[in-house]
Amino acid sequence: MKSTGERDSFLRGPKYLHVAKRLRVNIENGLWAPGTQLPVERELADTLAVSVNTVRRAVGELVTEGIVQRRQGAGTFVTPLAELTAEPAGAPGGRRLVGVLVPSTTYYYPRVVDGIQRVLREAGVGVVLASSKYDLDVERDELQAMRDSGVQGLLLVPNLHIVGDPQAYVDGLRELPLPYVLVERRPPAPAPDDPTPYVGTDHSGGVCLALRHLHGLGHRRVGHLGRSRTGTSALVARGFDDAATLLGLDIVDGAVSRRGVWAAADIAAYMRTCAAAGVTAVFCHGDRDAAALVVEARRQGLTVPDDLAVVAYDDEVAEVGDVPLTAVSPPKSEVGALAAQLLLSRMESGEGALCHRVEIQPRLVVRASCGAARAATQV
Known part of the structure; x- marks a missing residue:
């Protein structure tokens, strides 16, 4: 007996198109009348000796053509005669x-x-x-x-x-x-x-670009004001850790910190930690947090970039502040x-x-x- 992956392997072209053609012919020949429900996918798959996924894709073709309709919670039905001449929903002109x-x-x-x-x-x-x-x-x-x-x-x-x-x-x-x-x-x-x-974006590679740039400017003690539990935070955090190791950066306690949300008080405390530890540059995951860090650094008597270099990640609004931010710019x-x-x-x-x-x-x-x-x- 052939495995699912081997069935119909002699057919030319995508298998699901052949299944769609078979279903279309059955409907045209009256096997399933307009308005009636098609057999469930597992039954069709067993009957046609193909996988359930192939059946789903084949039925999807017929949905696009307007021949059948999926009704949530009920099943798949042959389009009633009154609707067969109408265009598929959401697809004017068959687009x-x-x-x-x-x-x-x-x-x-x-x-x-x-x-x-x-x-x-x-x-x-x-x-x-x-x-x-x-x-x-x-x-x-x-x-x-x-x-x-x-x-x-x-x-x-x-x-x-x-x-x-x-x-x-x-x-x-x-x-x-x-x-x-x-x-x-x-x-x-x-x-x-x-x-x-x-x-996707090579987020880790982008972070490494930023830290290599800071390293080339002479910065050796670099902090990371990061985010947690965002779609890219884990990759950015890993990129920072890997690049810091690669470049031999001096990472001090408290200078690498990641939070879900950075409140003003949190950024103030972070800035004090960095200043006390002699951190000369900070990489921030997010333009807005980077901009807030620049404001806080000034409030604490530091100048950017003379006392503290700042690089942001995202480049959404990095250029609009009083001090335009150097930023990693993903190729969105x-x-x-x-x-x-x-x-x-x-x-x-x-x-x-x-x-x-x-x-x-x-x-x-x-x-x-x-x-x-x-x-x-x-x-």
Whole structure:
């Protein structure tokens, strides 16, 4: 008996398209009349000798074409005759659609979405955009809503940092009946053969760029005012620790601190610790915290950058302060564009698509806060 992976291996092209054709013919021949329910996916998979995932993708094709309808909590039904001539919901003129799920539409991700939309627009593909608002329940509901809308691919930024078992969550995405690509997320503990495709920023490499720059300016005692439990905080923190070791930086107690939220009193106490320990530079995860640190340093009688060099991570609002901040600038638009290109390729290739894991290194944009604005503008 053939294994699931070997069944129908003689067919040319993606297997799910052949299954979709088979289901389409059965509907046209009257096996399932308009308005009637299709058998459940497991039954169809056993009947057709294919995997459940293949059936899901095949049914998804028919949903997009408007031949069948998924009804949440009820099943999949052949579209009633009165609706067969109508266009699929959300897909005017049969236009392909891609679902994009991000945690926020106000910080960091707007530029990622811009890159996605630019590529999809050029390809004639529409976008269904949703925000999870960093809420797992909202993320689940929005993901289901996009699937129900008939999208043919997904670009996902899941909230892995607040999931109990993030690797299990990523593994569960393989059950999706349509192609997907993770954006600015990657499997946290993948097996060597993990097939999850992703495009993201090399956050650790960006931190190393910043610390190498500070090291080149003569700073040896460098602090880290960091964040915890954000989507990128673990990678940034690891990048700082690895780069500090690589460069032989002198890390003192209290100068490396990470919090979920930095209140004004916390930043004041941190600044006092750094001043007492002779810290001459601080790397901050987040433009706003870096700007607050500059204000607090001045309040305590220090000048930036003469007494304290400051480098931020994110480069969202780094240039707008009284002292423009040197910042690691993630390639947000480029990440979005490349993820969209990869997804389009996967949509065309079907189950034969290769797995791509792409990381793009950020730039370091040098401004006044590290005292080297005249030496270079970008590294």
